Amino acid sequence: DSGVTQTPKHLITATGQRVTLRCSPRSGDLSVYWYQQSLDQGLQFLIQYYNGEERAKGNILERFSAQQFPDLHSELNLSSLELGDSALYFCASSVGPLAGGHPGTDTQYFGPGTRLTVL
Amino acid sequence: AQKVTQAQTEISVVEKEDVTLDCVYETRDTTYYLFWYKQPPSGELVFLIRRNSFDEQNEISGRYSWNFQKSTSSFNFTITASQVVDSAVYFCALSVPQDTGTASKLTFGTGTRLQVTL
Numbered sequence: 368d369s370g371v372t373q374t375p376k377h378l379i380t381a382t383g384q385r386v387t388l389r390c391s392p393r394s395g396d397l398s399v400y401w402y403q404q405s406l407d408q409g410l411q412f413l414i415q416y417y418n419g420e421e422r423a424k425g426n427i428l429e430r431f432s433a434q435q436f437p438d439l440h441s442e443l444n445l446s447s448l449e450l451g452d453s454a455l456y457f458c459a460s461s462v463g464p465l466a467g468g469h470p471g472t473d474t475q476y477f478g479p480g481t482r483l484t485v486l
Numbered sequence: 487a488q489k490v491t492q493a494q495t496e497i498s499v500v501e502k503e504d505v506t507l508d509c510v511y512e513t514r515d516t517t518y519y520l521f522w523y524k525q526p527p528s529g530e531l532v533f534l535i536r537r538n539s540f541d542e543q544n545e546i547s548g549r550y551s552w553n554f555q556k557s558t559s560s561f562n563f564t565i566t567a568s569q570v571v572d573s574a575v576y577f578c579a580l581s582v583p584q585d586t587g588t589a590s591k592l593t594f595g596t597g598t599r600l601q602v603t604l
Contacts, residue, residue, distance in 0.1 A: 369532070422584070457531060
């Protein structure tokens with residue numbers, strides 16, 4: 368158990384709908400990352416937050432948005448869903464730059480993922 | 487841009503055999519970090535190891551060992567005396583430091599599916 372929690376575990380919805388995926392980082396971790404794993408794209412980085420602020424963006428669609436709340440949990444919102452959005456969505460967390468050492472060395476620990484199926 | 491290549495899509499071995507998973511990376515950064523993650527059939531991603539670019543020392547952890555060679559841009563993973571429980575997809579990943587000081591995104595390879603049979 369990595370200590371990162373994600374809910375729900377499974378989500379089935381229809382095209383055009385909107386869903387929210389939730390992530391709680393490990394205790395003490397300030398950074399949250401979202402990744403998408405699909406058969407055709409593999410594991411792709413979507414977005415990163417650090418202590419409530421957006422820090423980096425990957426190939427995240429405009430229909431997708433995220434935020435990190437004061438209690439450090441994060442939500443990924445997916446709207447106007449399409450069949451191609453069906454994927455496994457992972458959240459990861461890491462301590463952040465205050466961990467010391469070289470920036471970027473802190474390890475990302477992944478949650479169990481949310482499997483989204485769009486019908 | 488960073489790139490990670492795992493040329494082996496799938497490997498099948500019989501239990502107790504040794505197996506090496508290959509990983510080749512590309513980056514122009516002189517400081518970077520390499521990782522291996524395991525994704526068992528249950529689906530979660532499990533961290534196995536992190537290696538910094540300035541530390542080429544190989545590492546052994548039980549039946550697992552990692553061979554980092556900057557000269558060939560490779561970070562290979564060997565499982566000795568494989569077991570059925572080792573069956574999983576294994577991902578190699580790369581990150582480089584961000585200017586903001588926070589850990590950067592992971593760039594993943596396409597993964598190698600390891601099947602260990604009795």
